[in-house]
Amino acid sequence: MSDLTASIAQHYHERTKYNPETINAKQPPLDWSQQPLPFKEYKIGTSIDLKPYLNDDATAFSNDPAKLWWQRLARLLLCSYGLTGRIPTPGNPHYLRASPSAGGLYPAELYLISRGTPLLPAGLYNYQAYTHSLMHFWESDVWTKLQTACYWHPVLENTQLALVTTAVFQRSAWRYQDRAYRRICLDTGHLLGNIELACTLNDYRPHLIGGFMDEAMQQLLYLDAEQEGAIAILPLADLLEVKQNLSLARTALAATTQRYYPPIPEGQLLSYLHQATQLPLDTTVKVNWKPATSQVQRTDKYNFPFCLKVSTQTPPINWGNQLEHLETTILRRRSTRAYSGAALTFEELIALLDFTYQPQHYIDQGLDGSPDYFDLSLVETFIVVSSVTGLEEGCYYYAPKTHELRQIRFKNFRQELHFLCLQQDLGRDAGAVLFHTADLKVAIAAYGDRVYRYLHTDAGHLGQRLNLAATQLGLGVSGIAGFFDDQVNEVLGIPSDEAVLYITTLGAVQK
Incomplete structure (x- = not known):
């Protein structure tokens, strides 16, 4: 039986850790002939081509409300998960997408649910990234079923469209085995980061829902529960409709x-964890959807005695008068494959942190000052500085509330980072390496085992904001989800209670 001191999420986390002594035994050779297809196919349904609405002239359809509506939706989907x-x-050929994915495997699927509008009939749609089209595979009113599955979330009362992100487990598990669930949730977070910003560009506001009846969503979308599962639901409030400027909810x-x-x-942990973290099919449950206190307020957890403290106050990154640089940045973003080893500037590093953690600084540019996450109060950030001009080498805790870096180790960790990142040169050659962590015990006490999804998704969302900020500043950036878990804490001095969720490397691009 199980270790009674560990929940299933903790058990999964321990079992899927990489260890220097056993990692080779856990990595069987890849059978490329068995790699799952990265695109979902439907044998029946009606296809709606969105490519005609991708006109480079933003005003091309300004005199045609119907085409303008389709243009907004087409650009939202392209910037979220389209081919780039x-x-x-x-x-x-291997196709790249707007949202990054571990190993380029793209386990996420993106669905659109329509309540029924003059332009989009009620029913279920799958976004076909390969052809940039919508596949209308179920024609009926399913909105009440969606509301039921989401415990009658208040935002669904006043919206007409909702996106649903799912995961096709085997696309990632084929390569990463049981540890793939971590990457699946991180990849979902990347996608949510894109959706958040793409919605802003197209006058929508996504309202994130992670609390839903999993089985009800499987039934609604006709998913094979062994193969695919819903991870997040996002009703889309149309900001051009006054009635849809809605209050935030849990x-x-x-x-x-x-x-x-x-x-x-081995080989069944991923499936077991996903099933064990589901919310039950129970239509009698009543939910208070008012935002949780932790979602409204967050504190800086660590304040080490006698540590060096450095202010991170900085002017915001300029995304253009009409955010014109944001869409191009989303579409040209790429994961860096090699760094030059040259230094970042201190101003660049704190600008990255500002865009990622201080969205309220970007309200004047038209961005959402309080985008939805599951619970950022549970996610902490540590940064290892190897080469940043104007900043001493070492490991720092980032305190977003007080806008400062707090140094906890004095050392150049380049060689240690190379080891910790599974001998990837990205860790060694980066100017700075950022670690997202969480205290699993505290998080599980707050949300149960389902929090494992929330933590990794939030870390991926933060990681995507780092990706885009780095791209805008002309820097290299790449996420790493494979690392020696326990050794990270030991080597860098990160408190042992903090489980490492995600690593983002930042550096000068190799020419």
Whole structure:
């Protein structure tokens, strides 16, 4: 039976840690002939082509309200998860998307649910990134079922459209085995980061929902529960409609904490965790959707005695008078493959932090000053500085509330980072490496085992804001989800209670 001191989320986390002594045994050779397709196909349905609405002239449809509506939706989907590049391979080309994905595997699927509008009939749609089209695969009114599955979330009372992100588990598990669930949730976070900003560009406001009845969503979308599961739901408030300028609501609900479970064989942990973290199918549950206190307020957790403290106050990144640089940045973003080893400037580093953690500084530019996350009060940030002009080398805790870096270790960690990042040169050659962490015990006490989804999704969302800020500043950036978990804390001096969720490397691009 299980270790009674560990919940299933903690058990999963421990079992999927990389360890220097066992990592080679856990990495079987890849069978490329078995790689799942990254695109979902439907044999029946009606396709709606969105490409005609991608006119470079933003005013092209200004005199045609119907086409303008379609243009907004087409650009939102393109900037969220559309194809942005093509890499020739001996077989089929490999396509890149607006949202980054571990190993380029793209486990997420994106669905659109319509309540029924004059331009988009009620029903279920799948976003077909390969053709930039919508596949209308179910024609009926399903909005009441969506409301039921979401415990009658108040935002759904006044909206007409909702996006749903799901995960096709095997796309990522084919390569990363059981640890793939971490990457799936991080990739979902990347996608949510894009959706947040793409909505702003197209006059929508996404309202994040992570608390929903999983089985009800599987039934609504006709998903095979063994193959695919919903991760997040985002009703889209149309900001051009006065009635849809809606109040914020709670995004995350607590699930049970499971401490009794049978021995779980290798290869079945991912599926078991996803099933164990579901919310039950119970239409009698009443939910208070008012925002949780932790979502409204966050504190800086660590204040180390006698540590060096450095202010991170800085002017915001300029995204243009009409945010014209934001869309181009989303579409040209790429994960960096190699850094030059040259230094970042201190001004660049704190500008990255400002865009990622201080959205309220960007209200004047038209961005959302309080975008939805599940619970950022649970996620902490540590930064290892290897080469930043004007900042001493070492490991720092970032305190977003007081806008400062607090140094906890004095050392150049380049070689240690190379080791911790599984011998990836990105860790060694980056100017700075950022670590997102969380205290799993505290998080599970607040939300049950389902919090494992929330934590990694929020970390991925933050990571995507870092990606875009770095791209706008002409810097290199790449996320790393494979690392020696326990050794990170030991080597860098990060408190042992903090489980590492995600790593983002930042540096000068190799020419």
